[in-house]
Amino acid sequence: MLKITSIQLTEINLPLVHFFETSFGRTYERRIILVRVEDADGAEGWGEVTCGEVPGYSDEWTDSAWVTTEKILAPMVVGREVSAASEIFDLMNRARGHRMSKSGIETACWDLEAKKLGVPLWKHLGGVNREIACGVSIGLKDSTEALLESVGREIESGYQRIKIKIKPGRDAQLVEAIRRVFPDITLSVDANSAYSVETDTPLFQRLGEFNLLMIEQPLAPGDLVDHAKLQRAVATAICLDESIVSLANAEHAVELGACRIFNIKLGRVGGYSEAKDIESSARAHGIPVWCGGMLEAGIGRAHNIALSTLPGFTLPGDVSASERYWSEDIIDPPVTVSREGTIKAPTGHGIGFAVNEARVEALTVRRETLRF
Ligand code: OSB
Ligand code: MG
Numbered sequence: 001m002l003k004i005t006s007i008q009l010t011e012i013n014l015p016l017v018h019f020f021e022t023s024f025g026r027t028y029e030r031r032i033i034l035v036r037v038e039d040a041d042g043a044e045g046w047g048e049v050t051c052g053e054v055p056g057y058s059d060e061w062t063d064s065a066w067v068t069t070e071k072i073l074a075p076m077v078v079g080r081e082v083s084a085a086s087e088i089f090d091l092m093n094r095a096r097g098h099r100m101s102k103s104g105i106e107t108a109c110w111d112l113e114a115k116k117l118g119v120p121l122w123k124h125l126g127g128v129n130r131e132i133a134c135g136v137s138i139g140l141k142d143s144t145e146a147l148l149e150s151v152g153r154e155i156e157s158g159y160q161r162i163k164i165k166i167k168p169g170r171d172a173q174l175v176e177a178i179r180r181v182f183p184d185i186t187l188s189v190d191a192n193s194a195y196s197v198e199t200d201t202p203l204f205q206r207l208g209e210f211n212l213l214m215i216e217q218p219l220a221p222g223d224l225v226d227h228a229k230l231q232r233a234v235a236t237a238i239c240l241d242e243s244i245v246s247l248a249n250a251e252h253a254v255e256l257g258a259c260r261i262f263n264i265k266l267g268r269v270g271g272y273s274e275a276k277d278i279e280s281s282a283r284a285h286g287i288p289v290w291c292g293g294m295l296e297a298g299i300g301r302a303h304n305i306a307l308s309t310l311p312g313f314t315l316p317g318d319v320s321a322s323e324r325y326w327s328e329d330i331i332d333p334p335v336t337v338s339r340e341g342t343i344k345a346p347t348g349h350g351i352g353f354a355v356n357e358a359r360v361e362a363l364t365v366r367r368e369t370l371r372f
Contacts (some may be wrong), residue, residue, distance in 0.1 A: 135318060227258035245269055
Protein backbone atom coordinates (compact mmCIF):
# COMPACT_ATOMS: atom_id res chain seq x y z
CA MET A 1 0.00 0.00 0.00
CA LEU A 2 1.15 3.50 -0.83
CA LYS A 3 -0.46 6.70 0.44
CA ILE A 4 1.26 9.99 -0.30
CA THR A 5 0.48 12.52 2.44
CA SER A 6 2.45 15.49 1.14
CA ILE A 7 3.98 16.77 -2.07
CA GLN A 8 6.52 19.55 -1.85
CA LEU A 9 7.58 21.55 -4.91
CA THR A 10 10.86 23.46 -4.90
CA GLU A 11 12.09 25.60 -7.75
CA ILE A 12 15.85 25.90 -7.97
CA ASN A 13 17.82 28.11 -10.34
CA LEU A 14 21.03 26.48 -11.47
CA PRO A 15 23.48 28.04 -13.94
CA LEU A 16 24.98 25.69 -16.54
CA VAL A 17 28.80 25.48 -16.68
CA HIS A 18 28.45 26.15 -20.42
CA PHE A 19 25.41 27.31 -22.40
CA PHE A 20 23.52 24.59 -24.29
CA GLU A 21 22.13 25.40 -27.74
CA THR A 22 19.67 23.40 -29.84
CA SER A 23 17.67 24.22 -32.95
CA PHE A 24 15.04 25.81 -30.67
CA GLY A 25 17.35 28.05 -28.64
CA ARG A 26 20.10 28.59 -26.10
CA THR A 27 19.96 27.89 -22.34
CA TYR A 28 22.36 29.46 -19.81
CA GLU A 29 20.56 28.75 -16.57
CA ARG A 30 18.09 26.03 -15.66
CA ARG A 31 14.90 26.69 -13.68
CA ILE A 32 14.18 23.24 -12.27
CA ILE A 33 11.24 22.00 -10.19
CA LEU A 34 12.11 19.32 -7.64
CA VAL A 35 9.36 17.16 -6.21
CA ARG A 36 9.57 15.62 -2.75
CA VAL A 37 6.84 13.16 -1.78
CA GLU A 38 6.26 11.83 1.71
CA ASP A 39 3.99 9.08 3.01
CA ALA A 40 2.23 8.46 6.32
CA ASP A 41 5.28 6.59 7.67
CA GLY A 42 7.52 9.59 7.01
CA ALA A 43 9.30 7.91 4.09
CA GLU A 44 10.39 10.27 1.30
CA GLY A 45 11.04 10.15 -2.42
CA TRP A 46 12.47 12.66 -4.89
CA GLY A 47 11.65 13.47 -8.49
CA GLU A 48 12.58 16.21 -10.97
CA VAL A 49 10.36 17.88 -13.57
CA THR A 50 12.41 17.82 -16.77
CA CYS A 51 10.72 20.54 -18.80
CA GLY A 52 12.69 23.47 -20.18
CA GLU A 53 12.46 27.16 -19.36
CA VAL A 54 10.48 27.82 -22.57
CA PRO A 55 8.06 25.59 -24.48
CA GLY A 56 10.62 24.83 -27.22
CA TYR A 57 11.23 21.10 -26.91
CA SER A 58 7.70 20.34 -25.73
CA ASP A 59 4.69 22.43 -24.72
CA GLU A 60 5.56 22.26 -21.01
CA TRP A 61 7.85 24.79 -19.35
CA THR A 62 8.81 25.69 -15.78
CA ASP A 63 5.93 28.01 -14.87
CA SER A 64 3.26 25.89 -16.59
CA ALA A 65 4.60 22.80 -14.82
CA TRP A 66 4.52 24.58 -11.47
CA VAL A 67 0.83 25.58 -11.62
CA THR A 68 -0.22 22.32 -13.24
CA THR A 69 1.50 20.27 -10.57
CA GLU A 70 0.30 22.49 -7.73
CA LYS A 71 -3.31 23.00 -8.77
CA ILE A 72 -4.17 19.90 -10.82
CA LEU A 73 -1.81 16.93 -10.39
CA ALA A 74 -0.74 16.99 -6.73
CA PRO A 75 -4.40 17.12 -5.56
CA MET A 76 -5.08 13.96 -7.65
CA VAL A 77 -2.39 12.05 -5.75
CA VAL A 78 -2.17 13.43 -2.20
CA GLY A 79 -4.26 11.41 0.26
CA ARG A 80 -5.17 8.70 -2.27
CA GLU A 81 -4.29 5.12 -1.51
CA VAL A 82 -2.88 2.88 -4.24
CA SER A 83 -1.31 -0.55 -4.06
CA ALA A 84 1.99 0.49 -5.70
CA ALA A 85 3.91 3.29 -7.42
CA SER A 86 2.98 1.64 -10.73
CA GLU A 87 -0.57 3.00 -10.19
CA ILE A 88 0.39 6.65 -9.64
CA PHE A 89 0.37 7.57 -13.35
CA ASP A 90 -3.24 6.35 -13.68
CA LEU A 91 -4.33 8.48 -10.71
CA MET A 92 -3.56 11.50 -12.92
CA ASN A 93 -5.24 10.26 -16.10
CA ARG A 94 -8.07 12.79 -15.96
CA ALA A 95 -5.46 15.42 -16.84
CA ARG A 96 -4.47 15.26 -20.49
CA GLY A 97 -0.82 15.73 -21.42
CA HIS A 98 1.54 17.50 -18.98
CA ARG A 99 3.62 14.34 -18.86
CA MET A 100 6.79 15.99 -17.57
CA SER A 101 4.84 17.39 -14.63
CA LYS A 102 3.25 13.98 -14.00
CA SER A 103 6.67 12.36 -14.21
CA GLY A 104 8.05 14.58 -11.43
CA ILE A 105 5.47 13.11 -9.04
CA GLU A 106 5.49 9.58 -10.47
CA THR A 107 9.25 9.08 -10.37
CA ALA A 108 9.38 10.48 -6.81
CA CYS A 109 6.83 7.83 -5.76
CA TRP A 110 8.98 5.06 -7.29
CA ASP A 111 11.99 6.37 -5.35
CA LEU A 112 9.95 6.37 -2.14
CA GLU A 113 8.67 2.84 -2.79
CA ALA A 114 12.16 1.46 -3.46
CA LYS A 115 13.50 3.18 -0.33
CA LYS A 116 10.72 1.60 1.75
CA LEU A 117 11.53 -1.81 0.28
CA GLY A 118 15.20 -1.20 1.05
CA VAL A 119 16.37 -1.83 -2.53
CA PRO A 120 18.02 0.20 -5.27
CA LEU A 121 15.36 1.68 -7.53
CA TRP A 122 17.01 0.18 -10.63
CA LYS A 123 16.59 -3.32 -9.19
CA HIS A 124 13.00 -2.59 -8.16
CA LEU A 125 12.27 -1.56 -11.77
CA GLY A 126 13.65 -4.84 -13.12
CA GLY A 127 16.97 -3.41 -14.28
CA VAL A 128 19.71 -5.82 -15.35
CA ASN A 129 22.59 -3.62 -16.59
CA ARG A 130 24.96 -3.07 -13.64
CA GLU A 131 26.86 -0.53 -15.69
CA ILE A 132 25.31 1.78 -18.26
CA ALA A 133 26.97 2.99 -21.48
CA CYS A 134 27.34 6.75 -21.79
CA GLY A 135 27.38 9.12 -24.70
CA VAL A 136 27.25 12.91 -24.76
CA SER A 137 25.01 15.42 -26.45
CA ILE A 138 26.99 18.43 -27.69
CA GLY A 139 25.04 21.61 -28.38
CA LEU A 140 25.53 24.03 -31.25
CA LYS A 141 28.74 26.03 -30.74
CA ASP A 142 29.89 29.47 -31.85
CA SER A 143 32.37 27.96 -34.31
CA THR A 144 33.33 24.68 -35.95
CA GLU A 145 36.68 24.85 -34.12
CA ALA A 146 34.89 25.03 -30.76
CA LEU A 147 32.77 22.02 -31.78
CA LEU A 148 35.81 19.97 -32.82
CA GLU A 149 37.56 20.83 -29.58
CA SER A 150 34.53 19.72 -27.59
CA VAL A 151 34.25 16.42 -29.52
CA GLY A 152 37.95 15.74 -28.91
CA ARG A 153 37.62 16.41 -25.18
CA GLU A 154 34.61 14.09 -24.75
CA ILE A 155 36.25 11.27 -26.71
CA GLU A 156 39.37 11.75 -24.56
CA SER A 157 37.17 11.41 -21.44
CA GLY A 158 35.99 8.00 -22.64
CA TYR A 159 32.44 8.72 -23.82
CA GLN A 160 31.27 5.97 -26.17
CA ARG A 161 29.13 8.01 -28.54
CA ILE A 162 29.05 11.63 -29.64
CA LYS A 163 25.82 13.31 -30.66
CA ILE A 164 25.80 16.81 -32.08
CA LYS A 165 22.90 19.16 -32.51
CA ILE A 166 22.12 20.34 -36.03
CA LYS A 167 19.77 22.92 -37.52
CA PRO A 168 19.14 24.15 -41.07
CA GLY A 169 22.31 25.80 -42.40
CA ARG A 170 24.47 24.17 -39.73
CA ASP A 171 24.36 20.47 -40.50
CA ALA A 172 26.28 18.61 -43.24
CA GLN A 173 29.34 20.87 -42.96
CA LEU A 174 29.59 20.19 -39.20
CA VAL A 175 29.36 16.43 -39.74
CA GLU A 176 31.92 16.61 -42.54
CA ALA A 177 34.33 18.61 -40.36
CA ILE A 178 34.04 16.09 -37.53
CA ARG A 179 34.52 13.12 -39.86
CA ARG A 180 37.68 14.67 -41.30
CA VAL A 181 39.28 14.71 -37.83
CA PHE A 182 37.49 11.75 -36.23
CA PRO A 183 36.73 9.25 -39.04
CA ASP A 184 35.86 6.32 -36.77
CA ILE A 185 34.00 7.63 -33.72
CA THR A 186 30.39 6.62 -33.10
CA LEU A 187 28.51 9.73 -34.18
CA SER A 188 24.85 10.82 -34.28
CA VAL A 189 22.99 14.02 -35.09
CA ASP A 190 19.90 15.47 -33.37
CA ALA A 191 17.73 17.98 -35.28
CA ASN A 192 15.03 18.58 -32.63
CA SER A 193 12.31 18.71 -35.30
CA ALA A 194 13.87 21.52 -37.36
CA TYR A 195 13.45 20.04 -40.87
CA SER A 196 10.74 19.08 -43.35
CA VAL A 197 10.45 15.98 -45.51
CA GLU A 198 9.54 18.05 -48.60
CA THR A 199 12.67 20.16 -48.69
CA ASP A 200 15.26 18.26 -46.67
CA THR A 201 15.17 14.64 -47.84
CA PRO A 202 18.26 15.16 -50.07
CA LEU A 203 20.22 16.53 -47.09
CA PHE A 204 19.47 13.43 -45.01
CA GLN A 205 20.34 11.18 -47.97
CA ARG A 206 23.69 12.97 -48.20
CA LEU A 207 24.33 12.48 -44.47
CA GLY A 208 24.25 8.76 -45.29
CA GLU A 209 27.84 9.11 -46.54
CA PHE A 210 29.14 9.84 -43.04
CA ASN A 211 28.38 6.54 -41.32
CA LEU A 212 26.13 8.06 -38.67
CA LEU A 213 24.66 5.82 -35.98
CA MET A 214 21.35 7.64 -36.27
CA ILE A 215 19.50 10.83 -37.19
CA GLU A 216 17.42 11.90 -34.18
CA GLN A 217 14.03 13.57 -34.60
CA PRO A 218 14.50 15.33 -37.94
CA LEU A 219 10.80 16.31 -38.37
CA ALA A 220 7.85 17.62 -36.37
CA PRO A 221 6.83 15.67 -33.25
CA GLY A 222 3.38 14.70 -34.52
CA ASP A 223 4.57 13.65 -37.92
CA LEU A 224 5.00 9.88 -37.89
CA VAL A 225 3.84 9.58 -41.49
CA ASP A 226 6.51 11.95 -42.79
CA HIS A 227 9.15 10.23 -40.67
CA ALA A 228 8.13 6.95 -42.31
CA LYS A 229 8.54 8.56 -45.76
CA LEU A 230 11.95 9.87 -44.78
CA GLN A 231 13.07 6.56 -43.24
CA ARG A 232 12.20 4.80 -46.52
CA ALA A 233 14.28 7.35 -48.45
CA VAL A 234 17.47 7.33 -46.34
CA ALA A 235 20.05 4.68 -45.41
CA THR A 236 20.72 5.99 -41.88
CA ALA A 237 18.52 4.82 -38.99
CA ILE A 238 16.06 7.45 -37.78
CA CYS A 239 15.63 7.70 -34.00
CA LEU A 240 12.51 9.32 -32.58
CA ASP A 241 12.62 11.51 -29.47
CA GLU A 242 9.90 14.23 -29.35
CA SER A 243 7.44 12.02 -31.30
CA ILE A 244 7.24 9.25 -28.69
CA VAL A 245 5.18 10.48 -25.75
CA SER A 246 3.29 7.24 -25.13
CA LEU A 247 3.25 3.49 -25.74
CA ALA A 248 0.63 4.06 -28.45
CA ASN A 249 2.96 6.48 -30.30
CA ALA A 250 5.80 3.96 -30.03
CA GLU A 251 3.70 1.17 -31.49
CA HIS A 252 2.36 3.39 -34.27
CA ALA A 253 5.93 4.42 -35.16
CA VAL A 254 6.96 0.78 -35.48
CA GLU A 255 3.87 -0.11 -37.51
CA LEU A 256 4.49 2.78 -39.92
CA GLY A 257 8.25 2.20 -40.15
CA ALA A 258 8.84 5.76 -38.93
CA CYS A 259 12.14 4.91 -37.20
CA ARG A 260 14.50 2.10 -36.23
CA ILE A 261 15.55 3.38 -32.78
CA PHE A 262 13.80 5.06 -29.82
CA ASN A 263 15.17 7.60 -27.39
CA ILE A 264 13.16 7.23 -24.15
CA LYS A 265 12.89 10.11 -21.68
CA LEU A 266 11.07 9.69 -18.39
CA GLY A 267 9.59 13.18 -18.44
CA ARG A 268 8.42 13.10 -22.03
CA VAL A 269 6.45 9.87 -21.49
CA GLY A 270 5.08 10.66 -18.00
CA GLY A 271 7.32 8.50 -15.82
CA TYR A 272 8.36 4.90 -15.29
CA SER A 273 5.01 3.21 -15.98
CA GLU A 274 4.92 4.37 -19.60
CA ALA A 275 8.72 4.19 -20.04
CA LYS A 276 8.75 0.54 -18.97
CA ASP A 277 5.87 -0.28 -21.33
CA ILE A 278 7.68 1.41 -24.24
CA GLU A 279 10.92 -0.40 -23.40
CA SER A 280 9.28 -3.82 -23.36
CA SER A 281 7.31 -3.16 -26.54
CA ALA A 282 10.49 -1.96 -28.28
CA ARG A 283 12.33 -5.06 -27.10
CA ALA A 284 9.56 -7.28 -28.49
CA HIS A 285 9.86 -5.50 -31.85
CA GLY A 286 13.67 -5.56 -31.96
CA ILE A 287 13.94 -1.77 -31.66
CA PRO A 288 17.03 -0.75 -29.62
CA VAL A 289 16.44 2.09 -27.16
CA TRP A 290 18.60 4.53 -25.21
CA CYS A 291 17.95 7.06 -22.46
CA GLY A 292 17.77 10.70 -23.48
CA GLY A 293 18.58 13.67 -21.26
CA MET A 294 17.01 17.06 -20.50
CA LEU A 295 19.97 18.82 -18.86
CA GLU A 296 18.87 17.31 -15.56
CA ALA A 297 20.23 18.17 -12.16
CA GLY A 298 21.28 15.22 -10.00
CA ILE A 299 17.85 13.86 -9.10
CA GLY A 300 16.73 13.59 -12.72
CA ARG A 301 20.16 12.25 -13.64
CA ALA A 302 19.89 9.52 -10.97
CA HIS A 303 16.47 8.51 -12.32
CA ASN A 304 17.95 8.32 -15.84
CA ILE A 305 20.63 5.95 -14.58
CA ALA A 306 17.98 3.69 -13.04
CA LEU A 307 15.93 3.68 -16.25
CA SER A 308 19.01 2.87 -18.35
CA THR A 309 19.52 -0.44 -16.53
CA LEU A 310 16.42 -1.98 -18.18
CA PRO A 311 17.39 -4.70 -20.68
CA GLY A 312 16.19 -2.91 -23.83
CA PHE A 313 18.65 -0.02 -23.27
CA THR A 314 21.39 -1.41 -25.51
CA LEU A 315 22.76 1.83 -27.03
CA PRO A 316 24.82 4.49 -25.20
CA GLY A 317 22.48 7.18 -23.79
CA ASP A 318 22.77 10.92 -23.16
CA VAL A 319 23.33 10.34 -19.44
CA SER A 320 26.69 11.87 -18.58
CA ALA A 321 28.71 13.24 -15.67
CA SER A 322 27.36 16.00 -13.40
CA GLU A 323 30.52 18.08 -14.01
CA ARG A 324 29.61 18.56 -17.69
CA TYR A 325 26.64 20.68 -16.52
CA TRP A 326 27.12 21.92 -12.96
CA SER A 327 29.95 23.41 -10.93
CA GLU A 328 28.31 21.58 -8.00
CA ASP A 329 25.41 19.14 -8.37
CA ILE A 330 22.52 18.82 -5.89
CA ILE A 331 23.27 15.16 -5.07
CA ASP A 332 26.06 13.37 -3.22
CA PRO A 333 28.09 11.92 -4.70
CA PRO A 334 27.81 13.65 -8.09
CA VAL A 335 27.43 11.40 -11.15
CA THR A 336 30.82 10.36 -12.50
CA VAL A 337 31.75 8.46 -15.63
CA SER A 338 34.56 5.88 -15.91
CA ARG A 339 37.44 6.04 -18.40
CA GLU A 340 35.51 3.43 -20.39
CA GLY A 341 32.51 5.76 -20.66
CA THR A 342 30.24 3.95 -18.21
CA ILE A 343 28.30 4.75 -15.04
CA LYS A 344 27.88 2.08 -12.38
CA ALA A 345 24.33 1.49 -11.15
CA PRO A 346 24.31 2.66 -7.50
CA THR A 347 24.06 0.27 -4.56
CA GLY A 348 22.12 2.64 -2.24
CA HIS A 349 18.37 2.39 -1.75
CA GLY A 350 15.96 4.25 -4.03
CA ILE A 351 17.71 6.51 -6.54
CA GLY A 352 20.93 5.69 -4.68
CA PHE A 353 22.22 9.27 -4.40
CA ALA A 354 21.64 11.53 -1.39
CA VAL A 355 19.95 14.87 -2.04
CA ASN A 356 22.22 17.66 -0.79
CA GLU A 357 19.52 19.64 0.98
CA ALA A 358 21.83 22.50 1.96
CA ARG A 359 22.78 22.95 -1.68
CA VAL A 360 19.10 22.79 -2.72
CA GLU A 361 18.24 25.36 -0.05
CA ALA A 362 20.89 27.75 -1.36
CA LEU A 363 19.49 27.51 -4.90
CA THR A 364 15.78 27.69 -3.96
CA VAL A 365 13.63 30.53 -5.31
CA ARG A 366 10.18 29.25 -4.25
CA ARG A 367 8.61 26.38 -2.37
CA GLU A 368 5.06 25.10 -1.94
CA THR A 369 3.76 22.11 0.01
CA LEU A 370 0.47 20.34 -0.56
CA ARG A 371 -0.72 18.21 2.39
CA PHE A 372 -3.50 15.69 2.87
O1 OSB B 1 16.68 16.54 -27.79
O2 OSB B 1 17.81 15.25 -26.55
C1 OSB B 1 17.32 16.37 -26.76
C2 OSB B 1 18.49 18.85 -24.10
C3 OSB B 1 17.35 19.59 -23.92
C4 OSB B 1 16.24 19.31 -24.69
C5 OSB B 1 16.27 18.27 -25.62
C6 OSB B 1 17.41 17.52 -25.80
C7 OSB B 1 18.54 17.83 -25.04
C8 OSB B 1 19.81 17.15 -25.19
C9 OSB B 1 20.74 17.17 -24.01
O3 OSB B 1 20.18 16.65 -26.22
C10 OSB B 1 20.81 15.87 -23.32
C11 OSB B 1 21.54 16.01 -22.02
O4 OSB B 1 22.76 16.01 -22.05
O5 OSB B 1 20.88 16.12 -20.97
MG1 MG C 1 16.67 14.74 -28.90
